[in-house]
Amino acid sequence: MxxxxxxxxxxxMLLVFLGGFGIVLFRLVTLQVLQAAELTVKADRQHQKTMLxxxxxxxxxxxxxxxLAMNLEVPSVFGVPTDVDSPAQTARLLSPVLDVRVSELExxxxxxxxxxxxxxxxxxxxxxxFDRTRVEGIGVVMEGRRFYPKGPLLxxxxxxxxxxxxxxxxxxxxYDSDLQGEKQIIVAQRDAKGRTVFLKGQQAEQVPASGHxxxxxxxxxxxxxxxxxxxxxxxxxxxxxGTMIVMEPNSGALLALASSPRFDPNVLSNLSPDxxxxxxxxxxxxxxxxxxxxxxxxxxxxxxMEPETLVFGEQGxxxxxxxxxxxxxxxxxxxxxxxxxxxxxxxxxxxxxxxGDQRLHQYLQTFGFGAQTEIDLPGxxxxxxxxxxxxxxxxxxxxxxxxxxxxxxxxxVTAIAAIANGGKLMKPYIVSEIRDAQNQLKRQILxxxxxxxxxxxxxxxxxxxxxxxxxxxxxxxxAINGFRVAGKTGTAQKIDPRTRAYSDSKFVSSFxxxxxxxxxxxxxxxxxxEPQGEAWGGAVAAPVFNxxxxxxxxxxxxxxxxxxxxxxxxxxx
Amino acid sequence: MRLLAMCTGLCxxxxxxxxxxxxxxxxxxxxxxxxxKTVLERERNQLHIxxxxxxxxxxxxxxxxxxxxxxxxxxxxxxxxxxxxxMAPSMQSxxxxxxxxxxxxxxxxx
Numbered sequence: 001m002x003x004x005x006x007x008x009x010x011x012x013m014l015l016v017f018l019g020g021f022g023i024v025l026f027r028l029v030t031l032q033v034l035q036a037a038e039l040t041v042k043a044d045r046q047h048q049k050t051m052l053x054x055x056x057x058x059x060x061x062x063x064x065x066x067x068l069a070m071n072l073e074v075p076s077v078f079g080v081p082t083d084v085d086s087p088a089q090t091a092r093l094l095s096p097v098l099d100v101r102v103s104e105l106e107x108x109x110x111x112x113x114x115x116x117x118x119x120x121x122x123x124x125x126x127x128x129x130f131d132r133t134r135v136e137g138i139g140v141v142m143e144g145r146r147f148y149p150k151g152p153l154l155x156x157x158x159x160x161x162x163x164x165x166x167x168x169x170x171x172x173x174x175y176d177s178d179l180q181g182e183k184q185i186i187v188a189q190r191d192a193k194g195r196t197v198f199l200k201g202q203q204a205e206q207v208p209a210s211g212h213x214x215x216x217x218x219x220x221x222x223x224x225x226x227x228x229x230x231x232x233x234x235x236x237x238x239x240x241x242g243t244m245i246v247m248e249p250n251s252g253a254l255l256a257l258a259s260s261p262r263f264d265p266n267v268l269s270n271l272s273p274d275x276x277x278x279x280x281x282x283x284x285x286x287x288x289x290x291x292x293x294x295x296x297x298x299x300x301x302x303x304x305m306e307p308e309t310l311v312f313g314e315q316g317x318x319x320x321x322x323x324x325x326x327x328x329x330x331x332x333x334x335x336x337x338x339x340x341x342x343x344x345x346x347x348x349x350x351x352x353x354x355x356g357d358q359r360l361h362q363y364l365q366t367f368g369f370g371a372q373t374e375i376d377l378p379g380x381x382x383x384x385x386x387x388x389x390x391x392x393x394x395x396x397x398x399x400x401x402x403x404x405x406x407x408x409x410x411x412x413v414t415a416i417a418a419i420a421n422g423g424k425l426m427k428p429y430i431v432s433e434i435r436d437a438q439n440q441l442k443r444q445i446l447x448x449x450x451x452x453x454x455x456x457x458x459x460x461x462x463x464x465x466x467x468x469x470x471x472x473x474x475x476x477x478x479a480i481n482g483f484r485v486a487g488k489t490g491t492a493q494k495i496d497p498r499t500r501a502y503s504d505s506k507f508v509s510s511f512x513x514x515x516x517x518x519x520x521x522x523x524x525x526x527x528x529x530e531p532q533g534e535a536w537g538g539a540v541a542a543p544v545f546n547x548x549x550x551x552x553x554x555x556x557x558x559x560x561x562x563x564x565x566x567x568x569x570x571x572x573x
Numbered sequence: 574m575r576l577l578a579m580c581t582g583l584c585x586x587x588x589x590x591x592x593x594x595x596x597x598x599x600x601x602x603x604x605x606x607x608x609x610k611t612v613l614e615r616e617r618n619q620l621h622i623x624x625x626x627x628x629x630x631x632x633x634x635x636x637x638x639x640x641x642x643x644x645x646x647x648x649x650x651x652x653x654x655x656x657x658x659x660m661a662p663s664m665q666s667x668x669x670x671x672x673x674x675x676x677x678x679x680x681x682x683x
Binding site: 066067070071072073124142147149150151153220221223224228551554 | 611615618619621622623625626628629630631634645646651
C-alpha cells in the first residue's frame with residue numbers, strides 16, 4: 001500500500017515536471033520559431049533608431065562675399081500627449097516660453113496622438129529655456145531655418161524658402177536643387193538610456209554635405225543705394241510701385257534689382273503674393289517714349305534715317321488711320337536726333353513708317369522684345385509683341401512711340417545695354433559662381449553674347465543722340481556732374497480697365513540709360529508706376545537715375561571724364 | 574603547458590571583452606564630441622548672421638549719418654590721383670590710385 005502510494009507520487013511529480021517543461025518548451029518554440037520574425041523587428045525597433053541627417057541649405061552671398069541668406073539650426077518643440085500628465089498645467093507653463101496661446105497648446109496636448117508640434121523653428125534664445133528645464137512629455141529637436149540677415153534688402157530677388165527648407169520664390173526657387181543639402185538616412189544603435197552608440201563596423205562620421213553656396217553678381221552697396229532712392233521716389237510721388245535695375249552693359253551681370261514696396265523675407269505672415277512678385281520680370285507695361293531709343297537704333301542701322309535727317313513736326317498733330325496723334329509741343333522741322341531728344345511722337349511715327357512693319361518687328365525681336373531674356377530667375381514674362389501680319393493700320397506708329405507693345409523692365413534694360421556696349425545683346429545673369437561647402441568652384445557662369453543687334457557705328461550714333469536727350473532734351477534731370485550720360489525718358493498712359501481706353505490720370509514714368517556714355521559702366525532703368533501729380537519720366541524717374549548713378553559711380557571709383565562743376569559754399573573761396 | 578594555454582585563453586577573452594567595452598566607451602566619447610562640435614558650429618553660424626545683420630548697409634548708413642554726422646561725398650570732393658609711369662621703377666608694375674578727400678591739404682609731389 002505504502003509502495004503504490006510512493007509510485008503514485010513519483011508519477012504525479014514526473015507529470016508536473018514534464019508539464020512544466022512542456023509549457024516552457026511550447027513558449028520557447030512560440031517565441032523563437034513562430035513569432036521570431038515579428039519579435040526581431042520589435043527588438044530592433046527598441047535598440048535601433050533611424051535618423052534622417054540633412055545637410056544645411058547653402059548660403060547666398062553677393063559679389064564681395066557678403067552673406068545675404070544663410071541657414072541656422074534652431075529649436076523646434078514637440079509634445080508626446082500620451083506622456084503628458086496634465087495638459088492644462090503644461091500648456092500654462094510653456095505658453096510664455098513659446099509665445100503660443102494657452103488654449104491652443106492645451107488643445108494640441110489633449111490630442112490622442114503620439115506626436116504633435118507645439119512650435120517650430122523658434123529663435124535660439126527661446127530654445128535655451130529647454131536646456132535648463134525638463135518637462136515630461138515635451139521634447140526639442142533642431143531644424144534648419146533660413147535667415148535673411150539684411151532684412152528687406154534684395155527681397156524680391158532672393159525670394160524665400162518654406163518651412164521645410166524648399167525654395168519657394170526668387171533665387172531660392174530657381175537654384176533650389178543647388179542650395180539643398182544632401183539627405184542621408186542612417187540606422188544607429190541606442191542603449192537603454194536612448195543614447196546613440198556607435199558599434200564596430202558602423203561609420204561614425206556620416207555627415208551629409210551642405211548645399212552649394214551661390215555667389216551673385218549683385219553688389220550689396222549698390223543694391224542698398226538703389227532701394228533707398230527707389231523707396232524715396234515712390235513715397236515722394238505716392239506711386240503704386242517702382243522698379244529699378246542696374247546692369248553692367250558689357251557683361252549682362254546685374255549689380256542691383258529692386259522693386260518697391262519691399263518685404264522682409266524673415267517675416268512672411270499676412271503678406272500677399274502681390275507683395276513679393278518680382279515686377280522687373282513679371283510685369284509687362286507699355287514703355288512709351290523709351291521705345292524711341294530702340295526705334296532710333298533700327299532706323300539708323302537700316303539707313304532710313306540719319307541723325308541729321310530733317311523730319312517735319314506737323315505743328316504738333318498728325319492724322320493716322322482715322323486717329324490723331326499729338327506731340328506735347330508744336331514742332332515744324334526737326335532733325336531726327338531732335339525727334340528723339342524732344343520725344344516727338346509724330347517724328348517717331350514717321351521714322352517707324354519709313355522703316356516699315358516687317359523691319360520694325362524684326363528689330364524689336366532682335367532686341368529681345370516678345371521673348372524671355374532667359375535670365376536665371378523664375379516667373380519671367382515674355383511681354384507682348386504681336387506678329388506684324390496682325391498689326392492694324394496705326395500699329396507701326398503706335399509701337400514707334402511705345403504703345404501697343406508690352407515690355408518688361410528687364411527686356412528694356414537689356415536692349416539699352418546692347419546700344420551701350422556697341423551692339424551686342426547680352427544674356428542677363430544673376431549668379432556668377434556656384435561653390436560647394438569646401439568653397440571649391442563647381443560651376444562658373446560667364447557673360448554670354450546672344451547676338452549682335454546693331455553695328456558699333458550705329459551704337460555710337462545712337463549714343464550721341466541719347467546724350468542729347470540729357471543735355472538738351474527731356475532727360476536733363478538725369479545728368480550726372482562730371483560724366484556723360486545717355487538715356488531716354490518715357491511717360492506712358494496706362495489703359496483704364498473700366499473704359500478700355502488710355503487713362504488721363506494713370507501713367508508709367510520711366511527713364512532708361514547708361515553712364516558714362518563714352519565708356520559705359522552702368523546701364524540702368526527706373527520705372528515708376530502711377531505717380532501722383534506730375535508724371536513726366538523726366539521729372540519722376542530721371543532724378544532717381546541721377547542719384548543712383550552719382551552714388552554708384554563714386555562707390556565704384558569711376559573717374560570723371562568731364563570737367564566737374566563745383567558747388568561753392570557761401571563765403572568760400 | 575596546459576596552464577599556459579588556459580592563461581593565454583583567459584587573456585584573449587579579457588582582451589576581447591576589454592576591446593568591446595572600450596569601443597562602446599570611445600563611441601560615447603565620439604558622440605559627445607560631435608554634439609560639442611555641432612553646438613560650436615551653431616554658435617559660429619549665429620555669429621555669422623549677427624555680423625551680417627549688424628553690417629547691413631542701411632544700419633551702417635543710419636549710424637554714420639544720424640549718430641556720427643557723416644554725409645555721402647559729393648562729386649568734386651574726392652580727387653582721384655592716378656600714379657603712372659613717372660613714379661620710381663619699383664612702383665611702375667601696378668599703377669596706384671589714391672583717393673583723397675578734397676578738404677584735406679594734399680601734396681601731390683610726395
